[in-house]
Amino acid sequence: MIDITNRNLKKTDVIFGECGHKDSGKLPILETIIKKEADEIIDEIIESGLKGRGGAGFPTGLKWKFCSMNPVSEKYVVCNADEGEPGTFKDRDILLKVPEKVFAGMAICGHVIGAKEGYLYLRGEYLFMVPKLNAILTWFNAKIKDLGYDFAISIRRGSGAYVCGEETALIESMEGKRGESRNKPPYPVAEGFRNKPTVINNVETFVDVAMIQKYGVECFKKLGTQDSRGSKVFSISGDTLKPGVYELEMGMKLSDFVDEFGDGDTKAVQVGGASGFCVPRKHFAETIIGFEGIPTGGSMMLFNSSRSMYNVLLNYLEFFADESCGQCTPCRVGCQQLVKGIEAVKSGKKDADYLNVLLKLTDAMKTTSKCGLGQSVANPCSSIIGNFVEEMIY
């Protein structure tokens, strides 16, 4: 991994650090964990301040607590490895480099909520990893069985559908159906996979849990800020000389980030993937990357001044129009309207005022869409149109 030079950025090694491996024959930390009381683990995770690493940032400990309190005996752990957000690839590296830690996190979760089965829902694009992951799982499952712990993990695969990263759509897909998100409530912690209480967390979240258990809450809390505890794995791409996966402390300033990764001509950074926010150069200094500023699942796409932000937005919107599950009106039709709308403005078929109609439309999509996909289309739209309006018109 390439070194970091900016002194304000803190490179960490929580996620990728050595900690139990199939080759060494040693399980990451599980021997001690399964002797701990479920409540104790939950309290520690709550205390750590860990929030989900998929992007939405729900407090992990709370999610596990809700699920563990559910009196239903059949429960499931699901690891969301449907990393489909454009510009995101950090789960790929985590699964390639430290899959044992992911599985350990899942096993801890199973112990806490009382589940016997865990599933790794792996996006179809990562099919090439399956043989290796399965080999590790065979070893892992046998190993925890030796510990006398009744829990086993298997892989369920996606087949190319971004919306399946939405947890209820993911469940539908696991049940052999179209990946259409469900009405909430009920949430998966109450009725998830097979309508049983289910905890679904991101790949990185499970690793964080395992690491909190290994190194302790205080160690984790030392990293990051009040609202954004811990480190975060970033997927860095676009106009940068060193694209790749980096583990950095939460709560950094975007200007520090651009100093480190930009090519000297950075015009904008798209934080959080296509569904995230576009930050223009003038706001770099005041933007914090974290839950107090702009949260992100880890995608950071850099654009220099040679890039057309119209092309960027059009690419994102075409992506959403294709990847919307299509069931709810605002998302299905709204995405098509946005694509056609910005094309019409650019080509002069509609005048510039039409952009306001589109912005109002994104407002409606945000408040009425059934799931996060449609709700978040407004983010890139308002932030790109708002900051680069001339590029939309001329």
Place this chain on the structure above:
Amino acid sequence: MNTQIKLTIDNIKVSVDYGTTILNAAKSLNIKIPTLCYHPDLCIAGNCRVCVVEQEGSRNLIAACATPAAEGMVIHTNSLRVRTARKAMLELLLSEHNSECTTCYKNTDCELQSLSAEYKITKNQLIDLVPYHHYTIDNYSPSIIKDDSKCIRCQRCVRTCEELQSVSALSVAYRGEKMKISTFAEKPMFDVICTNCGQCVNRCPVGALVENNYLDDVWEAIYNPNKHVVVQTAPAVRIALGEDLGIDHGTIVTGKMVAALKKLGFDAVLDTDFSADLTIMEEGTELLTRLKKTLVDKDPSVKLPMMTSCSPGWIKFLEHQFPQLLPNLSTCKSPQQMFGALAKTYYPKKKGINPADIVSVSIMPCTAKKFEANRPEMRSSGYQDVDYVLTTRELAVMIKQAGLDFNILEEEKFDTIMGDSTGAAVIFGASGGVMEAALRTAYEIVTGREVPFENLNILPVRGMDGVKEVDVKIEGTLPEWSFLEGATLKTAIAHGLVNAKKVMQLVASGEAAYHFIEIMACPGGCLGGGGQPIPTNPEIRMKRNKAIYEEDSGMVLRKSHDNPEVAAVYKEYLGAPNSHLAHELLHTHYTDRKKTEK
């Protein structure tokens, strides 16, 4: 857990049962929240987003149909945010919708149109997306037309086909902008496992699924001086037709309907109820014969349980899904087709008309009847036995087109010689009705006595339970039927194909030991048919059901074998039930469609 939830809707405090949705909580306060994808017969989809309301403290609006009321909720159903969002939803739907309203079959009967009118969507600034979609129209089926350009993707049809009918001929396909309601591999409805039941048509809020209508053909026949146009009316039409003509649900309008048909210019207004009685004679005899052949003669080629064959949606369902059970189906044609065969043989012979000049029209609560009339085996008279099938809705359209004030029409009586009926025929329109009618007659044939139920009302077979099981003990048989002495006739009744499937699985696996099964494809039986007035829902079905049994109990004759015109047709033409000629005209055979997928 609290059984009562207290919340506030539009500043009114209300207490509702745990689990009640915001939509229904509002309804209890007479606050109407608009909906499109919601239907009381179906599970909640929550996808049209037209019913969104504002919950204080919540960043996003919430779908009233899909959100259960929670303690302390404060809901606004008509705030500025809500109105703006709702208008946006309608504008979005309209931008994807072929809004050629004035030339649409559902013009003025469209829920999207009504909501657009209500919200005064007068200037939709959004881009018309219709030219970008390659919408297709499927009009190969004689029953149903599917026009994707009108579809708003509410998925009511998909849920209907799956939840009520367990057919799933329609499914959601593709995703995003390409998402559509599709058959298997986008084949025509005619070429897939669709039963033509029309329940989807009955629930489509727009003009995407409509019946294939034959209005102009029928008008043309009526105005052709060389044609003698006979019309038959199914039992369930008379208790629902009024709904489309401004009359309350569950009102019996038999006399007015007959008067209207005469005014429309039909040459003879006859009754499917006549052939329903005839069906009982044929089917009752067939049942007794099958019982004898299996119980006494031990003939392995004769199958029990025998299953009714009146409902063409059910027939096609079985042909596709359980072809191995086709030998269990009664060989009797449906009342419509029995009538059709006689209308071009017995009727013209008696009336001295050339059968070639007869146009046979039927008014049915059903879209599958349109398919049935077009089946190649339904040409026993040498002609197509039934030329045109109109739904209850189409008849209402004709009455409106003719400018008749239905409400003030003087009641009239059916014409002879195929217009008489009994109460047993009327109840064919309700689930359990065929069973009840058959039992009234068969029991009497076997014992010489009336069925042992007060006033002939076999209450256990009635009602809206999906599957009903009724045992009838046979005692005091006539000598001829002594092999049935002391036997218990085990029967089952199911309506809605999802329930039919459950019963068929039991029969196919051999777990159920029934003798006789009545199946109706549609929920509630024909009264809830796909061709009935829209809306049809549980409440409305109950009212129609009540009307049917009222009509039955008000009739002088209540047993099919008492129908004098039925007696006459046997005496003068057919000979006896299940005679050679009866078999030729009134019975049929079925097709294994599992392999052909048609």
Place this chain on the structure above:
Amino acid sequence: MTEEFLFVKKLVDKHGTHREVLMPILQTVIEEKRFLSEVMMNEIALQLDISPAQVYGTATFYTFLDVENRGKYVIRICKSIIAEMKGKKEIQKALENRLKIKMGETTPDNMFTLLETNDIGWSDEEPSMLINEMPYTNLTPEKVISIINELQQN
């Protein structure tokens, strides 16, 4: 006993007939046959006791569960914005010229199908593509041509 019957039967014997197994079954068909034929979908529907339309509806939801004929090697070029910035167009042109087909088409010998797809998770190494399940990254026009040459020799 058609080939499709036996193919599905084997999978059903392994996975069962519950609706949940539809995805693994469809995925296996894709891995071995590259696309889902109508006969195959019908057979799956029959053995899982669901409707053919439901199989079709589920398959068409997912990008990789193709219901149209596909070649032995299905090439999916990533079309994300980063891929575009890093030269996706040149890769596409090189492949189109080399294979003498346009996007969406299959070579007459049924060896290659050329498609686009959304982000495949290699934005740090664009341009990228999948050939069947294998990712190929940091592509150049020269590199893709040699990849094709190699596959043709196999």
